[in-house]
Amino acid sequence: MKQKKEFDWFDRPESKRKLWIWLYAFCGLLVAIDLFTHRHAYFGFGHYFAFYALLGFVSCAVLILFSKLVGLFLKAKEDYYDK
Amino acid sequence: MISDFPPAAILILGALLVPFFKGKAKNWYVILLPAAAFYLISQLQVGSSWQVHFFGFDLTFLRVDKLSKVFGYIFTLNAVAAFVYAFYLKDNTQHVAAAIYIGSALGVVFAGDLVSLYFFWEVMAVASTFLILSRKTKKAQAAGMRYIMVHIFGGLCLLAGMVIYITETGSIAFNAMADRNLGTYLILIGLLVNAAAPPLHAWLPDAYPEATATGGVILSAYTTKTAVYTLVRGFPGWEILIVVGCIMTIYGIIYALLENDMRRILAYSIINQVGFMVCGVGIGTAMSLNGTVAHAFCHIIYKSLLWMSAGSVLYMVGKSKCTDLGGLYKTMPWTLIFGGIGALSISSFPATSGFTSKSLILDGAIHEHLMWVWLVLEVASAGVFLHAGIKFPYFVFFAKDKGLRPGETNKGMLIAMGFMAFMCIFLGLxxxxxxxxxxxxxxxxxxxFTHVIAQLQLLMLSALVFFLFLKLLKRTETISIDTDWFYRKGGGLFYYVMDKALNGINGVSERIFVGGLAGYLGRVSRDGPTRAALLGMVPAWAIGGAKGERLAIKKDNVRTALRTGTSPIGITAAIATIFLVVVFLLL
Known part of the structure; x- marks a missing residue:
């Protein structure tokens, strides 16, 4: 009996490359749209070009780095409480 | 009369009959209970009824208004889905505990006074504990124990606050609290324990991930959201809640990023999400309160959905650590798709329910010109996508294939997840x-248009950061130390410190007083008179010409005489005189 081939598209290197391209393209497109639209400024800075893109990028980078930093102190071995 | 029957009673009384049903009838029966309660709530008329006179208090078991109704709707709707999800389950304990837990949550929501609210509040704590204990592992037992202890503490704060409040105001009615004094602050602390506000939050990520697969789904919805309800009812516009809410949103993200256990990631993300709601209560405008309620409504749906997908992975694979999971998209595609919809919803992706509810809270902050609050909530919104939106599905379903081939989960679970996923998109559109x-x-x-683009920019760039920083996010086989350390390790440490310090002092005291000082005093009082006598007499003898052997003999004679109490009167008188002189000098 012939075995059904497993769906493994996401494991393939060429798929990963494609996904990266799509991700960059989508991000680029969203930022590009800012060139043609005008957002209402809530606090005097919400309307800047690519404001939300920058906010997302910077805040996530900071969150990851910060959690990495506090992780040095807060991470413990799994049997920490059993000892 | 159907139009004014407490919906809590359907579930709580109905729970008692669960053991009498056999086989699948039991599962159908428990689905029917919340469905009936849902219908009942839709028929309830606005007003108060079921007033009972009890120990001098007029209790109101059924206060119906828009606020209690909307929580009633979502509590029963979620319960129906949760029991469909639990269709495979035959365990009486879990079904009974779940129905009583959900029923008492409804009791809290429809309670018109503090006393009946407190009653249901405590029933909730006890019933929910059984959903954790039912896992029947040693870890679950210990976590369940800590869970109930923390809730007893919270309940006591609430009770103390209520006693003060009722004494001061003379009323047990539960409405918006105006006075800010010890009583109301204690009530607030009691409520915030259940809302899982740091530093009183550690019970949630400690206990929920130890619950059973369905227990986790049910627990994720009720305790924290009844707390949100009580905050909306009792504490709208209390500015301190803005601060508490902002801290919660960021706190949840940081810990969720550190975590390795998939259900613990989701547990921390509850704290993050409830933070948005608490913040909305603190802002306290009609729009932000609406936002809080809408967000609670949508949150219950997508968070249940996320717990369901994690639960079905746990049910099929028996593992919950990210380091053990991965590559499940091949064999559990439906769980992935439904869980993915939940993940997008929690991230407020446009076209999902998170987008249509969370925006209300953010707009509430904008309308009140709270720039920093708005900024923190935007940062937290980006962070949600990071930890719950991508991290959870990525490490469980993609990442590295660990060779797990469990196959798709059972039909009941899939139907429940499908329904919740549908609700996420329906309320989003x-x-x-x-x-x-x-x-x-x-x-x-x-x-x-601009709102959608802004939100997509925020989220997609967050996604980009996730994949760019993937190496930093590599999972490690660790746990994260949280404030439960103080009662898990701190108790031991306290014991150790007390043991070392107090017993150390004991030891030193013993050495000094028993071994040293007492012996010294004994020697002094024994030899003192002799020494004193010799001190006075040796110079006298020396002047008299006594030397060498004669002097030694004289000294020996005095020692023997004093020891045996047979000294000549002259010497006794001399010693007594010396003693009196010494006493005189000392005084």
């Missing part, structure tokens, strides 16, 4: 039915 049942009438339009 067409939120009007939800807006209609919110407590305040505030027209709102979430979908403007």
């Amino acid at each position: 067409y939120p009007q039915p939800l807006y209609n049942v919110l407590p305040h009438v505030v027209p709102y339009q979430a979908y403007t």
Whole structure:
């Protein structure tokens, strides 16, 4: 009996490359749209070009780095409480 | 009369009959209970009824208004889905505990006074503990124990606050609290324990992930959201809640990023999400309160959905650590798709329910010109996508294939997840039915072109950061130390410190007083008179010409005489005189 081939598209290197391209393209497109639209400024800075893109990028980078930093102190071995 | 029957009673009384049903009838029966309660709530008329006179108090078991109704709707709707999800389960304990837990949550929501609220509050704590204990592992037993202890502490704060409040105001009615004094602050602390506000939050990520697969789904919805309800009812506009809420949103993200256990990631993300709601209560305007209620409504749906997908992975694979999971998209595609919809919803992706509900809270902050609050909530919104939106599905379903081939989960679970996923998208595309049942009438339009683009920019760039920083996010086989350390390790440490310190002092005291000082005093009092006598007499003898052997003999004679109490009168008189001189000098 012939075995059904497993769906493994996401494991393939060429798929990963494609996904990266799509991700960059989508991000680029969203930022590009800012060139043609005008957002209402809530606090005097919400309307800047690519404001939300920058906010997302910077805040996530900071969150990851910060959690990495506090992780040095807060991470413990799994049997920490059993000892 | 159907129009004024407490919905809590259906579930609590109904729970008692669960053991009498056999086989699948039991599962159908428990689905029917919340469905009946849902119908009942839709028929309830606004007003108060079921007033009972009890120990001098007029209790109100059924206070119906828009706020209690909307929580009633979502509590029963979620319960129906949760029991469909639990269709495979034959365990009486879990079904009974779940029905009583959900029933008492309804009891809290419809309680018109503090006393009956407190009663249901405590029943909730006890019933929910059984959903954790039912896992029947040693870890679950210990976590369940800690869980109930923390809730007893919270309950005591609430009770103390209520006693003070009732004594001061003379009323047990539960409405918006105006005075800010010890009583109301204690009530607030009691409520915030259940809302899982740091530093009183550690019970949640400690206990929920130890619950059973369905227990986790049910627990994720009720305890924290009844707390949100009570905050909306009792503490709207309390500015301190803005601060508490902002801290919660960021705190949840940081810990969720550190975590390795998938259900613990989801547990921390509850704290993050409830933070948004608490913040909305603190802002306290009609729009932000609407936002809080809408967000609680949508949150219960997508968070249940996320716990369901994690639960079905746990049910099929028996593992919950990210380091053990991965590559499940091949064999559990439906769990992935439904869980993915939940993940997008929690991230407020446009076209999902998170987008149409969370925006209300953010707009509430904008309308009040709270720039920093708005900024923190935006940062937290980006962070949600990071930890719950991508991290959870990525490490469980993609990442590295660990060779797990469990196959798709059972039909009941899939139907429940499918329904919840449908609700996420339905409320995302067409939120009007939800807006209609919110407590305040505030027209709102979430979908403007610039809003959608702004949100997509925020989220997609967050996604980009996730994959760019993937190496930093590599999972490690660790746990994260949280404030439960103080009662898990701190107790031991306290014991150790007390043991070392107090017993150390004991040891030193013993050495000094028993071994040293007492012996010294003994020697002094024994030899003192002899020494004193010799001190006076040796110079006298020396002057008299006594030397060498004669002097030694004289000294020996004095020692023997004093020891045996046979000294000549002259010497006794001399010693007595010396003693009196010494005493005189000392005094």
